[in-house]
Amino acid sequence: MSKTVYTKTNTFIALQYLFARKKQSFLAMIGVLLGVTTFIVMINFMTGVNDFLDDAVFSGSPDIIIGKDVKKSNSLLGQGSFLENYDKIDLFLEEQQNIKAFAHQTISPAILISNSKQFPGSINGVFADEERLMVDLERRLIAGEGFQSLSKENTILIGISLAKRLDVSVGDSINMILPNGKNKRLIVAGIFSFGITTIDNVRTYVSAKTIQNLLGYTNKITNIHIKLKDRNNVDVKNDLIQKFDGITTEDWKDSNKTIVIGNKVRDILTWSVSFALLLVAGFGIYNILNITVIQKRKDIAVLKTIGYSSNDIVFIFLIQSIIIGVLGAFFGVLLGYGMCYVISTTPLDTSDFIIVETYPINFKLWFYILGFLFGVLTTIFAGYFPSRKASKVDPVTIIRGI
């Protein structure tokens, strides 16, 4: 007499019940399938968007920016906006564990004038060797050269949107006028695109030396940019404010509030919608099995009198929901992959906010495994309670209760 419930006979009985109501079983399976598909598509798409924005923003921006606290200085320009004694800040930063790299910048307001157009903005004077560690510009280049071209000191790198506005391309010249009236002709050496218009519209790089010379202050800088090893740990920001007077600090969360919130909202949306769908699918299975158990109470009683134990009954009903769950989850994963593929090849006609050819979507194996597990676990959970109920059927009360 075998005590194990995973017998061919029990499976046979379960399959017989499953096939006896093909339509209901099929609909229950579709429920799981849609839940799993939606989960996979949503999570891959939402994380795809998150990763895309993170990549665009964080590979183009520092994690912390140190600047002069202009409220405590007298003039807006010239001497007043330079960081004083920044060598002390440098020494402090070099000692910090969580800092990957830092770079100095001399930023100045300027007007850029091409043959036909002009553009007022701010010019980033950078040190090519340092800035290379802050921004992965080579990957973002559309035309021309990257930071190494700044060694010539009469070159400028500009964002794609700005280049279009000024109607210039690589090799063209631009006249730069600084607030003190000095001007210089610069050659466009490179055009880059981060995919986000808020960067591509305004970002420019020239050599810091060029700006310093024009302003008449050598070795003066206005900002220090910092890249952290662990971006989520911004403690160093507070240390800086406490240790040094007259500076302001801004971290990536401050400067990218909309994106940080957007990521959070997308995460919440993904998980809540997927959870809701799987819950609905689970309820579908729960209902179908529950009704079956109620309709089949007499049959269950008979099975019990002819030798099927409570555990056999649990198995017979639970295996039905597991079969529904595994099939639904399996086809859900396939359909999910198919839909992700279609989305990944769909051209995206964006407004100006982001520049991307097709919808950004991830293809992470882990999400497929997770979707499958969620689908199966939901059905096991939904099937468990009706199965327990079935196993508790008392043959005496049912046979007597005619």
Added chain:
Amino acid sequence: MILEAKHINKYFTEPERHQVLHDVSLSISEGELVSVFGESGSGKSTLLYILSTLDTDFYGDLTIYNQEIKGLTATGLTDFRNKHIGFVYQFHYLLPEFNVLQNVMLPAMKLSLKSKKEIESDALSLLEEVGMKSFAKRPAYQLSGGQQQRVAIARALINNPSLIVADEPTGNLDQKNSELIFELLKEITGSKNKAVVIATHNSKIYHNSDRSIEMIDGVVRL
């Protein structure tokens, strides 16, 4: 001796505590057909559920096939029933999702002492004995009441149990089918040397059994 019951007392607690069986003692041997006769409410069905081990909530001793029933766990009981007791009910209770042959095979497939092939040939020869072999592949729900009851008898016999318990097996049948079923049960008792207990209010069964017990208000009148 197949079955021995000593001083069985049974109480219902709902809606209020009252005694349904008063000190019932009974023993049944191989090849004996015993009918328990009584009005509804006399306690005959209750006694039958106890004798068939479905109800273990009683006072007294019950031994079937040298096994003390009260010492068995729930799973032990299920296995014991599977092996030693065959059931026939008033409402035959074949499982409609399965065909006639599968219905007969189910208890033996649970017992799984034989291969599926052997079980199938056993089931077919039993169906032949009850005259239902030609219906073997038919879905159970297509059969008439009398036909279903014959299949139910074949199902009760598949594991070759020593005790057959039948609760009003003719209660839902016309006279012709009732006689047919009773003859079948009698034949089983004789030729297969089984102990058969039938709860009934059919006086024909009462008069034609090897031994008859009449129950009135939970008391056995011999």
